[in-house]
Amino acid sequence: MAGTENIIEIEDLTKVFYTDEIETHALSGVHLKINRGEYVAMSGPSGCGKSTLLSIIGLLDTPTAGRYTLNGKEVANLNFADRSRIRNQEIGFIFQSFNLIGDLTVAENVELPLTYRAGMPSAERKKRVQESLERVNMAHRMRHYPAQLSGGQQQRVALARALAGSPSILLADEPTGNLDSKNGEAVMKLLQELHQEGSTICMVTHDPRFAAHAERQVHLFDGKVVAEGELNRLLAEVEA
Numbered sequence: 001m002a003g004t005e006n007i008i009e010i011e012d013l014t015k016v017f018y019t020d021e022i023e024t025h026a027l028s029g030v031h032l033k034i035n036r037g038e039y040v041a042m043s044g045p046s047g048c049g050k051s052t053l054l055s056i057i058g059l060l061d062t063p064t065a066g067r068y069t070l071n072g073k074e075v076a077n078l079n080f081a082d083r084s085r086i087r088n089q090e091i092g093f094i095f096q097s098f099n100l101i102g103d104l105t106v107a108e109n110v111e112l113p114l115t116y117r118a119g120m121p122s123a124e125r126k127k128r129v130q131e132s133l134e135r136v137n138m139a140h141r142m143r144h145y146p147a148q149l150s151g152g153q154q155q156r157v158a159l160a161r162a163l164a165g166s167p168s169i170l171l172a173d174e175p176t177g178n179l180d181s182k183n184g185e186a187v188m189k190l191l192q193e194l195h196q197e198g199s200t201i202c203m204v205t206h207d208p209r210f211a212a213h214a215e216r217q218v219h220l221f222d223g224k225v226v227a228e229g230e231l232n233r234l235l236a237e238v239e240a
Contacts, residue, residue: 006069007169007200008034008057013066013076015052015223026052028223030066034169039195040202041214049223050204051173057202058171059087071168088116092162092170096177098154100146100161106133107142110161117165132160136190152183159190170194172203176210188213 015027027049034040042050055061056068059075062083068076070090078086093099100109107129114125133139136156146154155175162170172191176184188210195201195215205211219226 005036006033007036007071008032008202009067009069010057011067013053013056013063013068015049015056015061016064025223027056027063030220030223030225032218032225034200034202036168036200037195037198038200038216039191039214040216040218041211042202042204042218042220043206043208043211044220046206048220050220053220054171054173054202054204057169058091058093059083088113088165090168092165092167094155094158094162094170094172094175096174098146098151098158098178100154100157102146105143105145106138106149106157109146109157110164113161113165128164128166129160132164133157135163136160150183151179152186155179155183155187156190159187163194169200169202172201174204174206176205176207184210 010030010032013027013030013032014025017024017026030049030053032053042053044050052061056063059070059078062078063076066076067074070086073086075083075086101112104112110129110132111125114120114128117125129142130139133142136159138153138156138160141149141153141157146157149157155178159175170191175187175191179187191201191203192213201214203210203214211217
């Protein structure tokens with residue numbers, strides 16, 4: 001169950017992209033809180049800003065304005081090195097395209113982020129790799145390469161890589177986007193189980209069926225967080 005402790009606290013967040021004297025407001029005055037142990041799905045039409053928001057939450061990008069607190073630490077304006085360090089320790093990523101490295105084995109892919117942890121002994125890294133692969137039922141493919149795996153298996157390895165670092169929050173960007181419905185459902189079931197075991201998860205999805213797996217849904221439209229009823233009205237206006 002979700003606790004009352006905020007892992008993520010975002011206040012009045014804005015992101016503007018500048019190209020050839022054109023300003024694109026990807027996010028406008030976003031407020032968002034995610035509690036420890038919560039499972040949140042962010043949804044909305046293409047171009048609404050959900051992937052931009054996830055990139056900022058994941059410290060892959062910085063906001064133009066606003067406040068972002070992660071585990072009580074202000075992180076909106078950190079330099080690249082500090083963002084990288086905190087990202088490696090606090091955040092686990094699952095991407096639509098798996099992002100596995102082709103010439104590394106399954107075990108080496110899962111271990112790679114841990115090699116950037118200063119002072120973590122090799123034995124501890126190997127233990128974490130073993131445990132996280134067992135958790136996603138992929139330990140038997142440890143010595144295989146990504147090309148030898150199906151899409152569903154690759155996504156489970158990517159999930160193991162995210163889990164190995166014991167992150168404060170798992171961020172999933174369209175985790176079922178490159179999978180057929182059967183493998184997509186299997187990944188969603190795994191995320192549901194991880195949430196029940198206490199993981200905090202924030203997922204971006206365009207699929208209402210998968211969004212329904214989360215305990216709370218956040219809807220974005222035109223760079224703003226909107227209520228579900230308002231989202232439906234805005235979408236109807238666009239389609240009219």
